[in-house]
Amino acid sequence: MSSEAEPLLHLHPAAMVIDALKSVRRLVSASALPGIIVLFSQGLSPLTIFLVLLGAVVLVVLAAVWGFLSWRATSYGVVGGAFRLRQGVFQKSERTIPLEHVQSVDTVQGIVQRVFGVYEVRVETAGGGATEPDASLPALSRGATEALRREIEGARKEPVDTEEEAGPEVLRRLSVRDLLVAGATSGQIGVALSLLAVGSQVFDEFFSEAFFRDLVDRVAPNALVVALILVPAVALVAWLLAIAGTVLAHFGFTLSRDGDFLYIKRGLLERREATIPLGRIQAVRVSEGVLRQPFGLASLRVESAGYGEDAGVSAVMFPLLPRDEVQALLREAAPEFAVDPPLNALPRRALRRYVFRACIPAVVLAAAGVLVPLLVFDAFFGLLSALLIPAFAVYGWLRFRAAGWALEGDRLVVRSRNLGRVTVVAPRRRLQSRSVLQSPFQRRVRLATFETEVASGGGGSALEVTDLGFEDARRLVEALSSRVSIKKSGEERPA
Amino acid sequence: MKDEPSERLDPRAKVVWRISGALNTLPLLAGAGFASFVLLRWVEVSVLVGILPVLAVLALAVFSVFVAPGLRWRRWRYEIRPDEVDLQRGVWWVSRTLVPLARIQHVDTRQGPLQRRYGLSTVVFHTAAGPNQIPELSTPIAAEARDRIADLTREQDEL
Numbered sequence A: 001m002s003s004e005a006e007p008l009l010h011l012h013p014a015a016m017v018i019d020a021l022k023s024v025r026r027l028v029s030a031s032a033l034p035g036i037i038v039l040f041s042q043g044l045s046p047l048t049i050f051l052v053l054l055g056a057v058v059l060v061v062l063a064a065v066w067g068f069l070s071w072r073a074t075s076y077g078v079v080g081g082a083f084r085l086r087q088g089v090f091q092k093s094e095r096t097i098p099l100e101h102v103q104s105v106d107t108v109q110g111i112v113q114r115v116f117g118v119y120e121v122r123v124e125t126a127g128g129g130a131t132e133p134d135a136s137l138p139a140l141s142r143g144a145t146e147a148l149r150r151e152i153e154g155a156r157k158e159p160v161d162t163e164e165e166a167g168p169e170v171l172r173r174l175s176v177r178d179l180l181v182a183g184a185t186s187g188q189i190g191v192a193l194s195l196l197a198v199g200s201q202v203f204d205e206f207f208s209e210a211f212f213r214d215l216v217d218r219v220a221p222n223a224l225v226v227a228l229i230l231v232p233a234v235a236l237v238a239w240l241l242a243i244a245g246t247v248l249a250h251f252g253f254t255l256s257r258d259g260d261f262l263y264i265k266r267g268l269l270e271r272r273e274a275t276i277p278l279g280r281i282q283a284v285r286v287s288e289g290v291l292r293q294p295f296g297l298a299s300l301r302v303e304s305a306g307y308g309e310d311a312g313v314s315a316v317m318f319p320l321l322p323r324d325e326v327q328a329l330l331r332e333a334a335p336e337f338a339v340d341p342p343l344n345a346l347p348r349r350a351l352r353r354y355v356f357r358a359c360i361p362a363v364v365l366a367a368a369g370v371l372v373p374l375l376v377f378d379a380f381f382g383l384l385s386a387l388l389i390p391a392f393a394v395y396g397w398l399r400f401r402a403a404g405w406a407l408e409g410d411r412l413v414v415r416s417r418n419l420g421r422v423t424v425v426a427p428r429r430r431l432q433s434r435s436v437l438q439s440p441f442q443r444r445v446r447l448a449t450f451e452t453e454v455a456s457g458g459g460g461s462a463l464e465v466t467d468l469g470f471e472d473a474r475r476l477v478e479a480l481s482s483r484v485s486i487k488k489s490g491e492e493r494p495a
Numbered sequence B: 001m002k003d004e005p006s007e008r009l010d011p012r013a014k015v016v017w018r019i020s021g022a023l024n025t026l027p028l029l030a031g032a033g034f035a036s037f038v039l040l041r042w043v044e045v046s047v048l049v050g051i052l053p054v055l056a057v058l059a060l061a062v063f064s065v066f067v068a069p070g071l072r073w074r075r076w077r078y079e080i081r082p083d084e085v086d087l088q089r090g091v092w093w094v095s096r097t098l099v100p101l102a103r104i105q106h107v108d109t110r111q112g113p114l115q116r117r118y119g120l121s122t123v124v125f126h127t128a129a130g131p132n133q134i135p136e137l138s139t140p141i142a143a144e145a146r147d148r149i150a151d152l153t154r155e156q157d158e159l
Helices: A014-042 A046-073 A111-116 A142-156 A176-184 A189-206 A209-250 A323-333 A350-375 A380-386 A388-402 A440-444 A470-479 A487-492 B012-043 B052-075 B113-117 B139-158
Strands: A075-079 A082-087 A093-098 A102-109 A118-125 A135-141 A169-173 A254-258 A261-266 A271-277 A281-288 A297-304 A316-322 A404-408 A411-417 A421-427 A431-438 A447-456 A459-469 B077-080 B084-089 B094-100 B106-110 B120-127 B130-138
Touching: A014 A046, A014 A111, A014 A135, A046 A082, A075 A142, A082 A135, A102 A111, A102 A142, A111 A118, A111 A135, A118 A142, A135 A142, A169 A323, A176 A209, A176 A316, A209 A316, A254 A323, A261 A316, A281 A323, A281 A447, A281 A459, A297 A323, A297 A447, A316 A323, A350 A388, A350 A459, A388 A411, A404 A459, A404 A470, A411 A459, A431 A470, A440 A447, A447 A470, A459 A470, B012 B052, B012 B113, B012 B120, B012 B130, B052 B084, B077 B139, B084 B130, B106 B139, B113 B120, B120 B139, B130 B139
Parallel strands: none
Antiparallel strands: A075 A082, A082 A093, A102 A118, A102 A271, A118 A135, A169 A254, A254 A261, A261 A271, A281 A297, A281 A421, A297 A316, A404 A411, A411 A421, A431 A447, A431 B094, A447 A459, B077 B084, B084 B094, B106 B120, B120 B130
16 A cells, blocks of 8 residues: 555554454354354264364464455554544445544553564544444554554643653552452452352353252252352352452553653553543542441542543552542642542431431331241241341441532532442533432422532443532532633633 | 523423323333233233223323323423523422533434424433433424524633
């Protein structure tokens, strides 16, 4: 394509291999199941083995050819103030992203990419798709990656930042000890447990029913003992999986800042490098998980506009740090969000509603527990579940105590608890809409729910204060109005 | 914050809501009818229990055709001020929402088949966090509201 007038570049040749592997994987996963069924029903005659091998060879050759063709068809570059990506073997496509719309240039280094020492580069735009990066280059060398990043970010940066020419400054690194603590307290045991459940279903497929019946026969007399061993064992495995997951995702987590950009590097097998422009951060979340709060630990997340790609993990700004160091880190990383004012508590009369709401599931459970056994067996379980009610009431009280809000300068701070305690800081100019909601029950006791939204990923993310005084809610809505004073517009507005 | 936004929706909104409420209960009614049939024919419960599903859906239909549209219309108010759009709505949960014009990215008007029949339109305006709408305005008023919001948004941007 050298005849083209525009100086578009090709990917690193490793892209051919990566692309070929991708298509092989796709074809294999599509044909694996029917293939295996055919194999087992036909038996392993020399002919079938030969056919399978032949198929494999044809597959690899086709994939390689396809990889080459798509490598040749793909080119990219920055031309005339826009990022261009040309691709497609049969159906050609050309994508143009104006540089001022580029939100970040991220890199991911999967295992294959690491073998070749190349990077997958993702160009993300604000308001881009939630699941797919807007433009993805599967293989660029380190040098090409840096060059592209400089070209895109250089054009975007205002030429003011002469002081910060020294390159990114590392703000904080996650130590291995903290990494393990983060995994151990991540509270993702639930996720790991469900993985185990899926695993056990796969396990089911492999063993016959007779095996299980035999197992049950042997186990049944000692069911209690087995349960006592099995439950903690499963929990332990789930816990270890949760730790492993955290280690894989957050190994070597490094947060650095260069002028108006935050850089995040992380990952053990798959290394990721993400850029978050400070100007795109809509809100910062300080979460203190249930397991972390007793140790005074917290994690930091950012809500960032148009940063949708696996939002769950990529929005982590720092996975674990002591609660009392959060402000210091925020002052260095994102000073706009570094506030920790005393919060306005909810009025006393809200406590009843919090406790009541928390108790509803327990009451329903207890009622069912009393009614159903009355019909079927005895009421013992019903009474047992009634014991849950005080526990849920305490949970309601904890939620009430955690809830609070404050307006500090131009920033709204909202705290709430589901299990962990979460504090969200959002500047007023990031709030999209503000609402006061009131149910008939709330109206009777002059309470209301305040709700506002910030842009996040493809859509919005809500900040909510449930059951604050109705007048407070209205005053808060009023105080957050742009009329009260956005400093800039206040100066320029005539009278 | 003012006590209530000043403008109301077009009164024909009630008619549209009644019709769409009736249409929406049709599939439910079919489901309830089937449930009653099953209960009476195969489970063989008494007639009084058997017609409960149908009665429940009929009650819901009466509410959503004769009661809810009036309440909803009386509550729904809006006002387009120079700096914000003010919305109030909700039959049970009353909500009051303020959307700063400076955050509005684009505005459309929409019209469904039923709305077209009655000369009504919906104004939808989008912020980065999602859409808000003012439903059931008479079409010329909706067009005016749309243009007004668009103009004010532009002014806000220039500040």
